[in-house]
Amino acid sequence: MANFTFLYPLWLIALLPLALLVPWLSRGKSKQGLIAPHLAERLGISQSKQVNKLPWLGTFWAIAVIAMAGPSWQTNTLPAYSISGARVLVMDMSRSMYATDITPNRLTQARFKALDMLPGWKEGTTGLVTYAADGYTISPLTQDSSTLSNLIPHLSPETMPIQGSNAAAGIEEAINLLKQAGHQQGDIILISDGLSDRESNAVNALLAGSQYRLSILAVGTTQGAPVKLPDGRLLTNSQGKTVVAKVDLDTLLPLTRTTGGQLELSRANNADVDRIVALTATPREAANESKEKELNERLNNGFWLLIPLVVIALFGFRRGIVLAVLVTVMPFDPAYAASWQTPFKNSDTRGFELYEQGNFAEAADQFESPAWKGAAQYKAGEFEQSIETLSPLDDLNSRYNLANAYAQTQQFDQAIDLYQSILEQDPTNGDAKRNLELVKQLKDQQEQQSDQDQESGDQSQEDQQTGDSSDQNQQGQDQQSPSDGQQENSSQSDSQQQNQEGKDSEQSDAAQQNSEQQGSSQEGSQQSGSEQQNADQQGAEQSDSQQQASAQQNSAQEQETLENDAAQNDGDEQDSSQTDANSLASEQQADRDGDEEAQAVQAAGEDGSSGISASDPVLKKLEQIPDDTAALIRAQMILQARQKQAPEATENSW
Structure with missing residues (x-):
């Protein structure tokens, strides 16, 4: 009891009103009743003596205030762990990761394993390094694991500046990353398909005498498999033989033993990931607990005072009132009748x-x-019923199922909104992320299909309108022509067709010549004398065909004009792209051009120009910047490679 104290002593101020109210209330209770005692005795009236509840009320108030003040006379010892630890994830990006001894290949499984590790590292900072012939920093130490999860899917051997396999370079890059952040201790997690004897010795030399712990996740099998490149070819060595990449555990086990790490062979489940995460989630220095790293936390013993408060509450009120209140506020679970077959x-x-x-x-x-x-x-x-059932629910699982139901009913906008809200609360939900990308693709396909359907509908409507107008013209011609002579009908129809085409000839020979010219443009052949007689006999049909031929010829000319314009625009864009490529070839020339362009833009702004031309080289360069994460990662590694010395030649290129 020597360590007795109040955790919240300000609550004791509530005792001051009690000290003022009790004397005032007790003074009022001491007054006499309505009838004097000697008169009541003469009248034979006995006055009942009321129970004084003031002491009970004062006691209840005092106990409640003391309980709220948090009396404490006990302490609890808690271990204190440091959360300032750091770790670096090192991923092998040599071409042997394309081996197909595990489905679909080692590279894909390595990405999945790395993504599964990130949610387990909730404390400390994590960095990302990759290597082939040399090591490169992809991400510095960060507490935001979502940054790494966005980069890992874009890593591949194709993004590496130099092909090869040099695990020591990747480990050295990880050590430098930890030292730059001021960590003399930390974890290095290597995801690789194996090391050669030379690589193993080099890594052992780097870690000797340091406090860095190396854990390895070996991706692949000891039997190995051929390396299938992205273009479908099998990787061969200098002698033309097919390369069979195997995992050699004998070169990996000594490294983890000497540093105190964990060696795991890739498995179909996540047992390998869980073991490595369990070892590396807590910083290494936190494993050695001492008294200096223990915290003494005081316990709030005020809950013991609830017992007398409940007793006073039961006896301080009229009989049955407290019980009635408890019955009204007590929750009751509804009872369900069990089936007689399954009681x-x-x-x-x-x-x-x-x-x-x-x-x-x-x-x-x-x-x-x-x-x-x-x-x-x-x-x-039953997707519609599922949507109706899951809509009122707010938990993540129900919202995920609701998003899937929306996607199944092609309500892509609602599904996308739900997936995005789920990822905001749980960025590590890989299923929601993959479904979100899939639904976006389906939505784009649906929009493209609707656009194509709309264009085809507009085209068919235009064709129908054209056909209707042709029919109306033909009907007008039939009404104006006399019905007693078929030859006169043909001549008059030919004459009207010639007038529509802007020709002033009214003779039957000129009409026949015009029909022959249009017929040659449509069919690619000249009409003979017998065709002339048939044309004279079937003038109405020929005039209709001439109108269609004229419309097709006009549309063909318009399409040819559009194609020429498009070809000319493509040529301009190719010339502009070639100009940009030539300007980027020389850095000094690019700087001078950039200064001149900036001055030109500034001058245009001073002159009050309303906008910049679409052919402005500055805008062209901005439009040509690719939104490709893999390309940006490759550019970052190329920049790092230029700042380093050329790496030594590795034993093999895979």
């Missing part, structure tokens, strides 16, 4: 059994839980 199973249990058996429709009818009911409806293909 020890409720509806959710029966629904879960049906769900496990694959009877999703029956399970949906059994479930009382909305989350399980919506999931069963989704599995049963």
